Amino acid sequence: MSRKITFLTLFLWLMTVTFPVIAQQKADTTCIFRFVPQKDMFYVPWNGNETELAHLLEYIENNKATILDGKLPLLVDGYCNSKSCEVKNLATAKIRANRVKSELIIRAKIKEENFITHNHATEGDFVTVRLTVPLKETAVTDAEAEARLAAEPTVADRRERQKAEAEKAAQQNTLADTPSETKITTDYHLSLRANLLRWATLTPDLGVEWRICPSWGIAVNGSWTSWTWSDKDHRYALWEVAPEVRYYMGEKKAWYLGALFKAGQFNYKLSETGKQGDLMGGGITAGHQLRLNKALALDFNLGLGYLNADYEKYEVIDGVRVRHGNETKDWWGPINAGVTLVWKLF
The missing domain is CATH 2.40.160.20 (Porin)
Structure with a gap:
């Protein structure tokens, strides 16, 4: 009897280790595109940009339907700190981000509304594109499925949440792109x-x-x-x-x-x-x-x-x-x- 109990315990432990339940997990994928200091041209075959672009296009293609539906935005951040002042850095970062987005729009056949953009006058001369790719789900128990279904927001709730997030992102992007009065004076x-x-x-x-x-x-x-x-x-x-x-x-x-x-x-x-x-x-x-x-x-x-x-x-x-x-x-x-x-x- 003790052997049966020991075997059953070992079996359950192996099941837990071998078949983990992965539900609603996401993996962040970030691609970095390098720019020449003080320049805003996007050189694809330079400093690893071509490889990064190929990886990103593959991720986009695998999740294209979700991206076009607006459920998986591409987060674009432009950076520049090689100009003489903050206003020029922000302007160059904005141009760089737009050039990367234009390349993706042409190659991947996506739209401007599929991006959320922020620009920064700090850190370096590059543009990052990040998207949170959902992983495939494995089998879950009936109880977990019921609990997840109960916790899942309704279609109306999802739309309201997406609308609020889009408005917040647009406001932050506007603040990042618009020079303040202090910047204008210099x-x-x-x-x-x-x-x-x-x-x-x-x-x-x-x-x-x-x-x-x-x-x-x-x-x-x-x-x-x-x-x-x-x-x-x-x-x-x-x-x-x-x-x-x-x-x-x-x-x-x-x-x-x-x-x-x-x-x-x-x-x-x-x-x-x-x-x-x-x-x-x-x-x-x-x-x-x-x-x-x-x-x-x-x-x-x-x-x-x-x-x-x-x-x-x-x-x-x-x-x-x-x-x-x-x-x-x-x-x-x-x-x-x-x-x-x-x-x-x-």
């Missing part, structure tokens, strides 16, 4: 500048700024004017060139510190004595850019530092300029101020 490389304070004093002022990256920029402003009146007895003329290196700070990269160099020439005669000569100096600048819209901003800035002016004094007698010696002056304090209109070109 997404430009070249802009035109005009110091409105200088223009208010009838001194035309124009410049450019090249943003190397979101945190660093190089700006160059130039001014020029030449005015005479009272039969040339009064004169106001100058030219200046002021290159500047800036470091932008904060989440929105709106505040900045900079180093300014200034050089130029001037000719002022607003009273009986005129002054004509050269100026040169430099200092530290600070400012804030107020974003007006995607293309325009106002730049408020102030510079403190040192200026040296080496000039000659003169008088005009009967239309003739009479020189009255040279002077040199040093100045410590404000050397630059501006309310500058910034126009983003690209």
